[in-house]
Structures are given as C-alpha cells and as structure tokens.
Amino acid sequence: MLKALFLVLLPTVMVFAQNQDSIFIKKIYDETLAKGEAYDNLRVLCKSIGPRLSGSTGAKKAVEYTKKVMESYGFDKVFLQDVTVPHWTRGSKEEAYFIKDGKKINVPIAALGGSVASSKSGLMAEVIEVQNFKELKDLGEQKIKGKIVFFNRPMDPTKINTFEAYGGAVDQRGGGASQAAQYGAVGVIVRSMNLRNDDFPHTGSMRYAGGGMIPAAAISTNAANELSRTLKSHPRTQFYFKQNCQTLADAPSHNVIGEIIGSEKPEEIIVVGGHLDSWDLAEGAHDDGTGCMQSIEVLRTLKALGYKPKRTIRVVMFMNEENGLKGGTTYADVAEKKKEKHLYAIESDSGGFTPRGFGIVGNDNQVNALTAFKPLLSPYGLHEIGRGSGGADIGPLAKTGTVIIGFKPDSQRYFDYHHASNDTFETVNKRELELGAASMAALVYLLDNLN
C-alpha cells in the first residue's frame, strides 16, 4: 500500500519539480535576452582593450576590467589568483613571399606562437609541400635538408563538427617544426587551420620537442592554395619569410574570480568560466571574450533574479589558455591543495554561437544525471547533451573529481575567425551570445539543485 502510494506520488512530485524548474529556466532566458549585459561588456573588452596575449598590457587591462565589472555587480567575493605565465611577443610585422616567374607573390603570414625568429634579414629557401608526417618521413633528410617545409593538409570539410576537422589537421601546426627539423629543414610554413579560402593567417601554439628550433609560421588558405598550384608547375620555387618574435622571461599575471556564496552548502563549488587571454592578432571576440562575458552574465542573471544558490557559484576567467594553460593548471593545483570541493566546472571556449548542448566528462552516473535535463533544455535548442569534451582550462580540475562540462555552441563558423585578425566583436551576434549565457545559467541552476 505504501509502496503503491509512493509510486503514485513520485511522478507527481517529479512533475511538480520539473514544472518549477521549467518556470525558473524561462525566467533566466527572459532576463538574459531582455536585459543581458554580456554584449556591451564584450564590446569594451574587444574594442577598448583588444588583444590580450599572456604577459601583454592588454592582458593586464583585461584582468583589471573584468574584476571591476564583477565588483560593480556586487558579487559576494571578487579576487585575483596569481598565475605565472609565458611571455611571447610577435615583434614587428612579418613579411613573406614566394618567387614565381621572377615576380614576388606576397603571402599573408603570421608566426606561430612560441616560434623562434628567423635571422634578421629573413629566411630564403626552396619550399617543399607535404601533407603529413608520414610523407615527411618518406622524403627524409635527402629531400628535406636545407628546405622550408610547407604543411598543406586542409581541415576535412566533411566533418560535421568542425572541431573534429581541426583535431585532424592541427598536428601540422603544433608539431610540424620539430618533425621537419629532424630532417634538416630550415623553416616551416603551415596552411592556416581554417575551412574557408581567404586571406587571413591563423596563428596558434606550436612546441619544440627535439630537433632544432626552426622558425614556423601560418600562411592564409588562399596563399596555401596558390603556393601549392605553383609548386606543381615550379617545383623548385623559393620561399622567403621574416619574423622577429621572441620568448621573454615568464611574467606575473592572474586568474580573475568572482563568486556568490552558497546558502546551504557553501563549501561545494560550481565553476563557470572561459579564458581571458587571447592571441595577439585579434580582439579575441569568439576566442574567448564571449566565454568570459557569458560566464559573468551567468552570475549577473542569477543575482538579478534574486536567486540564492545552495552551493557556491564561481566565475573563473582563466589566464593563458592559448600558450601554456598556466591559469587552468594553477587553479586546479590550488583547489587540490586547499581541498576545495568542486562538484562541476563548465567552460565556454568554443565561440559565442547559437547553443547546441553540453559535452560532459565524467562517469556514467554523472553523464546520465545531466542527460536527464534534456526535456528541460531542449526547448532552448540544447539537444546535444552527452559524453563529450569539456574545456582546456577546466580539464585539470578532473583530478579533484570534478565533473567537467563543455558548453557546445554550433561549430560551423568558429574556424573562420579562430586565432586570426578577423576574430572581432562585429562577428558576434548579440542573441547567440546571450542564449549561450542563459544556457549556462540554466545548467548551473539545475546542477545547484541536484540531490
């Protein structure tokens, strides 16, 4: 009898709770879409501060600005966390061309982050095209020595999720220089990680791992196509590039943190964040100004609605995702050392595009608990909730048992702008940005009320 009663009551209680949740989630979206401030905040970050590579003046200003914004919203605590970051600078504008029929064909180029400079007068050598490391190895020292290696394998356009296409091509950028140096190459140029054909070179991090330290740079997809065509008819084409980037001493910097303290379980923390640093070429709008401003907006929205979280909700703007991940690793180290109890960490670092869902890193139970939110979130276009990838900055928190959650916007346009000078405020749609913020706020609300 009791069991039967329980079985009758349970669905009613659940439906009631779901209705309450559904009503509150609607309030979240209404607040963010009608009164959201993320877009205006992003404008300041992009237009008044602009590029903010770790160690730069821009990065410092971004720390000060976002701290000030969070203080103005009256969060319970706003503070900085010390982080020591690498400090790489591009130096003066790079130059590149190749010679075709006696004429210079100029090439849009950008040194890869972490690369060494060329000699002061630049580097001129025969260029040889390869598609992958296997082909490089097969050509070997005999064919490679003394040459500039041109990695030209495009991102695969048939991948529906463009991050998969990125994953299938980015080894050329990250490891191409070290691989080529093993066979005596004197420099490396890499086709930009971009699915479009255009004139923007896309920078990004590279690393030296054995072999010599030879200069490495990205060239635009249009230039890569033209160079490749030229090499078919002129296999001994000479390529020239000059760059004077350098790695300076590590610099002091900060993660920027704000929080609303939990009313019932203040020691349990839910993190929502993005990374504050950007590459030096652009305003870092989609990468990752949007993630930072969405994260602040999550807390602003919950506070504006008078919501008193049970757990502590913490915004973290991580420093140095692009070329070191020192913000993410430092944050996790401190959390571990202080024995902080991080339940969930959500990151937005895939652009400020229209929401698609969340990717979860956790055990089956944890993943199932989140996929159970689907009926509440799908009316907002969040259909893709399940096992997936989280976020670079929050990844290190996994060692503390935290469930890692990546906000997943639509991926189609991301690599049009990624790490290039056209990653500007103008490419961000206000509603798409706000829907992302509201989606994260809705998830934070649901997680705060779980168990």
Place this chain on the structure above:
Amino acid sequence: MLKALFLVLLPTVMVFAQNQDSIFIKKIYDETLAKGEAYDNLRVLCKSIGPRLSGSTGAKKAVEYTKKVMESYGFDKVFLQDVTVPHWTRGSKEEAYFIKDGKKINVPIAALGGSVASSKSGLMAEVIEVQNFKELKDLGEQKIKGKIVFFNRPMDPTKINTFEAYGGAVDQRGGGASQAAQYGAVGVIVRSMNLRNDDFPHTGSMRYAGGGMIPAAAISTNAANELSRTLKSHPRTQFYFKQNCQTLADAPSHNVIGEIIGSEKPEEIIVVGGHLDSWDLAEGAHDDGTGCMQSIEVLRTLKALGYKPKRTIRVVMFMNEENGLKGGTTYADVAEKKKEKHLYAIESDSGGFTPRGFGIVGNDNQVNALTAFKPLLSPYGLHEIGRGSGGADIGPLAKTGTVIIGFKPDSQRYFDYHHASNDTFETVNKRELELGAASMAALVYLLDNLN
C-alpha cells in the same frame, strides 16, 4: 510460425535499411560539403544580379540565370512556368527627418512594399507613437487625425524562435496604414522588424484594406528609439518623409522549374524550392537566394552521386513570394488542374543558417512518418523535426493533399538582415548554406524511398 519469423526478420530488415540509408545520407553530406556549388552560384545571383523584386530587370535576369545553371547540370527537364506578378517600384531614394530643438534629425527610412507615394514635396505632420491597434483605437480620431502614426512595438526578444517574435509584431507593418487611416492619419511609420538596434530600415509588404491609402514606411530601430525618446520630452514633434514609389501594371514573369524524372513512379512528385524574387533594397542573400541555390544543389548532389530517384524530384524557384505569392498560387493551381500528384513539398525560406530541423504541415500519420527519420538526421544537427510551419510558396499545394515541409535553420540571425540592404552574400556562411542543402537532399532521399 510464419508470423514469428516475420517478427524476427522485420527488425533485421529495418536495421539493414536504416544502415543503407545512413550510408547514403553520409555520401550526400560529403558531396555537398566537399564539392558543393551552391555558394558560388549564390555569389553570382547576389553580386552579378542583385535585387530582384517581381517585375524588375533583376528578377528577369535571375530567371534566365537559374534556368541556365540547371541546364548546365543536365537535369532531365528545365522549364519556365508563366506567372503574372504585381509590379511595384520604389522610385528615387526616400528622405525622412524629424525636428528636435530646431534641428533636423535624419532618419533611415524605406517605403513599405505596396505603399503609395507621399506628395511630391513630401509629408510633414505631428507624429504620435502607439504600440498596437488597441492603443490606436483608444486614442481615436480626435488624437490621430492629421497626424503621422508611429508604430513602435518591438519584436519580443524573449522568444527563442525569432519567427515568433516577428509574428507578434508584423501586424504593424502589414496593417498599420489601413488601421491608422480609419482615424484620419495622414501617414504611417513603423519600427523595423529587427531585433538589433542598428541603422537599417527593413521594408516588407503592407496592404490597404479599407480606410484611405496613406503612405507607409519603415524606419530603423535606432531611429525608432531616438524618436520615441524625443517624443517623451517633445510630444508635438514634427516628422517629415518623402517617397515616390508606385504600383505599375502587372508584369509577366516565371517560376523556374527543373526536375529529375522518377524511374519507378514518375507521376509522383517531390518538390524542393525557394523563392527567386527578393526585395529591392538588397541582394536577397538569405531571403531567399540561399533557398533557391540550396534547392538546385539538392538535385545537383543527387545526380552527382548517380542516384536514380523512384519519384520525380522537382526544383521550383517561385516568383513573387514577397509581394503577392503569385508564383506559389499559380504553381498550385496548375498542379491541381493537371491533376499532378505532389506527395511532398519542401521549402527553404528561413535563411541559409545552420540547420535545426524541419517543420511539417500534415496529418498525424504524415508527421509521424517524418519524425521517424530523427535517428538518421540528428547526427547532422537536425533535432527539431515535427509539426510546424511549412513555407509560403508551397502552402497553396496543401489543397492537393501535399505534405508541406519547411526547412528550419537556426533563426537567431535572420531578422538582422531580413528585407534590408545588409542582406548580402557576405553574411552567408558557406558551410551553413551547404549543410542546409545536404539536409534537404537527405530528406528528399528518405521521402523518395518511403513506402
């Protein structure tokens, strides 16, 4: 025994069929994403032809161009269908301003399609702001007579689907002039149907239905905001606008049709289409160049893959969706008269944005048959498949028993460009456009193989 065997075999057969479908759908996406031509075709339509309002030279060129493109693809039949269309012209550039503290404040303005001209010297009158027809009625003739009525109810930003927000505001544009004329207004200006605050006036159709025929125009959202603020402090503000649009005699035009003839049931037709006309202010990229070029791409893709459809697959580029729907109504009338058997009609007329799903108009069985495709289509981001709205041009086909299906891309950015001069080729993302085309091709393939 037989029945049991059937029950054992049936799921196996279904799984096998699903696997075959899944493999072919992947081929469709691969072809369109790697070798698609919709983007290049759209560039020609937008950049070499441009605006193509019914009756204009642009519309005529667009008919010739798209016929030529389909002929070049070697479809089984390519032909024109006669359509008589309204012919409205904007005339020379409109002008508008209001007077504040003795100064002219210029206002970006665009006559609404179908509106009459102002007098040659323009119209100057006191302006009065209203939010809706109820408020207009309450003010009545005493407050309205001799004035310009300013309809300023914004699209509701809290609607997740922006077409809902459009539906909730567009009565002001369509019927505002007639409503205001009843109370003696001398002109009407309407806040643009746009969720952003910017400087683009968005035109669109209006109709006179009783009352006098007074001139009507859209003003930009920024101007609407400024005018509204001004009216709070200066309630007797004078507004001036001048427009010399006119309605000419109806003109001859065409629907453009191409088809691959069915190999098993050629008399059964599946239509896929968009509308070829656009408003005169812009290139008509998202409205609806993308829908036309996606529809052609559906047939190009199926043909490139060597697919022999069982039914006849027909592309229709409808003329005159924007200000008359003569293409859609004529097409349906002819189909009915000829007793053509149209099974399904799919239209893309919500922009070339990342795909979300399909909206279906049909009975429960028909809707259920399509929602059953979800497992095959959701890997491509098509989650929202169910009862919904179809498309203006294919709507009239419902009378012949056709299932009406609207392709549903993400709606967030559509009204940034809709009917305004910024609806240009540059705002279209190649991959999003192609994913839409592939989504429609996949659905056509599944429908062709249904039953």
